Amino acid sequence: MQPQQFQWKVVVFVLFYATTFYSQNDTKKSLPNIVWIVSEDNSKHYMKLFDENGVATPNIEKLVEHGLLFTHAFSNAAVCSVARSTIISGSYAPRTGTQYHRRNKLVPMPTDLKMFPAYLRDAGYYTTNNSKEDYNFIKDSGVWDDSSKTATWRNRKNGQPFFHVFNIETTHESSLHYTKEEMESLATITSQNKNTIQPNHPKTKIFEFANAYYRDKHVEMDKQVGKVVSQLKEDGLLESTFIFYYGDHGGVLPGSKGYVYETGLHVPMVVYVPEKYRDFTPFQIGGTVDGFVSFIDLAPTVLNLAGVTIPKQLDGKPFLGKVITKKEIESRNTTYGYADRFDEKYDMVRSVRVGKYKYIRSYQPFNFDGLTNNYRYKQVAYQEWEALYEAGELIAIQKQFFKPRKAEMLFDVEADPFETKDLSSEASYKKILSELRNKLIVWEKGMPDLSFYPEFYLIKNAFDNPVAFGQAHKKQIKDYRTTANWMLLDYKKAAPKIKEGLQSKDPWKRYWSIIVCSSFADKAKSFIPEIKMIEKNDTELINKVRAAEFLGLIKVKNPSKVMLDALYATKDATEGLLILNSITLLNSFDYGFDFEIEPTKIQAIVQQDKLVQERLNYLKKKR
Structure with a gap:
């Protein structure tokens, strides 16, 4: 067969197939x-x-x-x-x-x-x-x-x-x-x-x-x-x-x-x-x-x-x-959820629901739900809720929105659809809590979850190919997740691990070790000397800020100088935004530290960021 003859036969076949397909459109399934x-x-x-x-x-x-x-x-x-x-x-x-x-x-x-x-x-x-x-x-x-x-x-x-x-x-x-x-x-x-x-x-x-x-x-x-x-x-x-x-x-x-x-x-x-x-x-x-x-x-x-x-x-x-x-x-019967940064407000929360039970894991539980987000607080209802809290006019269940969360919570969402009754401390739910916690860990490990690195680090090092970065850094991410989960341990069991983590050569293991201390709050006061050393000498600005945050949360030291020095020093707008999240937290009603921010000292590239401006405007109004 000549090449031209073959080509014509192919064309005729394709036309016949297409005609047949579209004619079946009306009589059979297309x-x-x-x-x-x-x-x-x-x-x-x-x-x-x-x-x-x-x-x-x-x-x-x-x-x-x-x-x-x-x-x-x-x-x-x-x-x-x-x-x-x-x-x-x-x-x-x-x-x-x-x-x-x-x-x-x-x-x-x-x-x-x-x-x-x-x-x-x-x-x-x-x-x-x-x-x-x-x-x-x-x-x-x-x-x-x-x-x-x-x-x-x-x-x-x-x-x-x-x-x-x-x-x-x-x-x-x-x-x-x-x-x-x-x-x-x-x-x-x-x-x-x-x-x-x-x-x-x-x-x-x-x-x-x-x-x-x-x-x-x-x-x-x-x-x-x-x-x-x-x-x-x-x-x-x-x-x-x-x-x-x-x-x-x-x-x-x-x-x-x-x-x-x-x-x-x-x-x-x-x-x-x-x-x-x-x-x-x-x-x-x-x-x-x-x-x-x-x-x-x-x-x-x-x-x-x-x-x-x-x-x-x-x-x-x-x-x-x-x-x-x-x-x-x-x-x-299973679904997973995630919450990280919303505009200028940082958090890191993961959830898994299996049947009627819902497990919520807060990796930075001191970042209470009601921490200000400008877009959310355009709602009059949000504004009133916060005002009633500050005036002391809310009942316990309504106050919780403005209080630190527990690191892990468990709810029966069929009996309690608005997740107001935490079951995680009840002995009869211990097995369910463990099962859902482990299910979440397996899911995070399988991705792996990139949020165990700070966002500004991911932007510089991972976001040209996030999936490949995650696969290449599975071991490190697993280590950071393990470190973060120390906050779920009895403090006496966690303390030796925390001590080792604070002295790690890996900056992100130190980062998570400090956050674990903040989650334990007053229980972790024995680590004040180590935290103060990090606050003074760490090679990462954000670790200095996290250290100052811990000392502020337990109210043993005013964090403003260290946090403001870090804010003025950073040349990364996303890192600046994370620093401002800690400043906003410690400026809030239950902590009340004053931050006299001098905008002219902030690097231009940071100050020009729209979300940074949102935080700065909010903090200026609060003074």
Whole structure:
């Protein structure tokens, strides 16, 4: 056969195959369309579909009639950029270097892994996003056909399958950024006396209003969901399109967004299943799915629905599509959560929920939940909560938001949905506590969790390839995690280890040893001489600051000079931000140390950073 004859035969075959495929489009199964309708900043607690204390959302409820209600759907992060980075990559953020919000440096996708819509495009899908991205990754050009406020599936080629994301901002945190004066002129549709205020919130007019107004926003959001569904119906696409509705992480009433509590992670999720694809799920249409699904599972699920090979690097597993069994989905009972930096506020918290039990591990428990974050505190309700604490007008359960946490906590979230009763010290829960603690350790080890290094160090040394850095430094990360877990030991057992750690040649082992001392607080007073030596002589500025922080927390020495000297000395804005977190902590009501910051002494590159400016402005107002 001549080469030209062979080429023509190939062309004829391809055309015949394509014609056959698209003719089957009408009679048999073609590739399904997939639409995500994503509402911002709302946990499942405010919708009647999921919680009796919620409001009716008839358009979302109607999707369930022809689909599935997921009772245990979870974001892995309680803030948008980290949650969305988890979704777009199908990977845990502390493994990929995308765990900080807002990012100080974009990181590349893991080697040989694309943002998942790129695989859909390769398979012939038209991919559109309307319009929020907010990824902590460097984005390549092959992800979306259109990502804009005008993006729509209607611009695809005739017969082309599509993946479309529609983002709804109505329930976003900023919707509660009204002033007290503005609040007086606002009305609510939802009765302000109807909804139960969660037990750790003060029961005041301001909190009653916020609860009602926020629920009104859910009603408004539901109408927007209905609009998108109507457009699909108008285009004759309902019988060929999977429609996912979910919240992009938890809610925004105080103590939700930014925290790994259920109100920060447990999201509403509903999936409409078109008639011709009902064999893509083993569950009865109109029913509920109680197995756990997390944001790491969204990418592999969409790829599986589209018949695309799922990359091995993904951390999640599909929950819809071919070869999905009811038994396997129902057996899923575990989800992990993480919280690191939120704007200018630092923390490091990890969580694991198994069934009804939730384990929360605070690696810097002295960084109390209510430590000021400017964006959070634009809410009048946050402002009032803090003011009532300072005035001594809160009951014990409401005060806890402004007190140091325990290093580990355990909750029965079915009996105690707002995580107010810590079970970690109760003898009858000792076995469960140990099991969940070990499960979390195994997960952290498997990633490995990059946050055992300070962020500024990661930016300089790891963020050109975070995953490779993590693999190359697994041994060191394991050592730092082991060091951090000394705070879980009885102090007498921990003390010899701490002494050795404070004298280590490894600066990050010293770093964690100091933090362990701070977590033990007064119990660790015997290490004051060693800590003072670190405060004076350590080669790392941040270790001097951590040493001063310990001495300030136990109120044996004013930390201001050491901390301010470090702030003036650093030439790294991210390190400066971490130093300012300690300054803000020790300036807060329960410590009350005064810091007379001289901005002209701060290095220009540090002072120009937007988040540094947020902290400096706050501290200036406090004086």
